[in-house]
Amino acid sequence: MAQSVLSSPCRAKLISIDEILNARPQRPIATTRERGWNGLTADLHRPYFGCAESYAGLDHHLICYCPSGGAKLVQTRAGAIHASVITAGTSYIMPAGYDSTWEGDSGLSARLRIPTSLVACAAEQLGQRKGQVEIRNVFQVRDPVIERLAQTLLMEMDRQAHPVQVLIADAISTALAAHMLRSYNVFEAVECSPERALGKLEIVRLTEFIEDNLGRTISLEDLASVVNVSRFHFSRLFKRSTGSTAISFVEQCRIRRAQSLITDTDLPLAEIALVVGFVDQSHFTRRFHRHVGCTPAVFAREQGRRRSGLRKVQSNGKGRQ
Template structure:
């Protein structure tokens, strides 16, 4: 089998993706999914050389391919290494020569949103995440794959789920990869009953909207991270699961008491498509919306 040829990446932007300097566009991207503060890209790229980057966001690469050799230039020296499945690079910016085609996930995180998500854990908005090469972190890998799966399912209502994962990732980065000397604070405590009651009321009153986690957290005057942890402690479910449960329950009422079309019911309870509504309805009730209505 002939050795794969490498070529320098074309630096002329071909698209609006954060990684427009790469030879091929991503196989999958959340660029237009409406996720706040994070862009996920799933790539399969040929061997190529990528330029040194001036990072304006926190970047995480999760390698999903077979063992691959690469070279990067560090302080003028060429350093050779290999990536294995599950290896993670955080804020890598050096000029890199990839000697083999590879598959990976890229996560681009807006620093201001990371700081806001972790506002209960640090007393500064200028969070410095330390560069890492070839680290192993099961939680980052799990979150990356969960975001990819959510994007592939085209789930709406997924904005709350995606934001929950993003907030968990932000806090994990601050706790474990923050530069030394930056103060990480302790857990701020539980959710007051009045805020819990208001949060539940807010969710029920806005089921038809494409709610975001940040929107709910702001409504009760809390950070997304603190709200998510405290809400789960109080309710037993994370916000995105509670939101789906409420939507399914409202849909059951509309199926029983109205003659509305199933597509219209899906829209009224906050799902963007009938197919996604049917999938989640089946997951929660073990039947389809039509079968549920016919059984009444």
């Protein structure tokens, strides 16, 4: 179920789709820019960590979709603060005009930037007046329509350039604008699913159990017993509640712990692999690269340079006192 906050957007100068590239410190690793595609703009960003960023509002709507991995993120918008773990398959929606603050980590993210004119055009075709459209501010949602459209767009970004992609991108943009009107317009009723989902406290208990037992094999029976359901019911319930399988979620926890150990300790990578529950370093390296976008060795070097730079700054600061 979407967690949303309704509020009037701010009146400050807004950041455009082009300007956001220079406003953000991280450049995309793949983008639809300069491809001649109409409609939305998509930027794919690799994971990064320890962000503390604030931005003026955008002049466009933003949907951020997480294709894989996961990370803890604190979002501040519309006078509300929301802390959560963004996992594979989840999205958040930031309407045009909202100042925002971001703290924590970011997983692999596809950022779909939708011009307000695209949504307005879709509304006009449906006969809706301008005052009948206001997109909700949603901190976290698992939306299968957004997921399928985003994945289709990402697949096209990976394929060889072809004239037909202009038509595909235009169709995806139109479909996404229409979906925003149907599911995230303030003036439309929020759709509720009658199916049971795991509660926040159950997810917390599962996460704590996993993190306390990363060094050993964690079975579905173990996880099911934490929330007192059968193994087979648990698999369906967990998938419905989080969008990922329980085994995938466990692996994400292992990778996050490995990142923490690499950053905060001097343990060898082979030992870290065993501590977080991988059978060997080779398997650890493959899965780490899948979630983080680089190998553990590359990640360790980057963290080492960051710590070295911090120590140097601290040392210089002491020398000036």
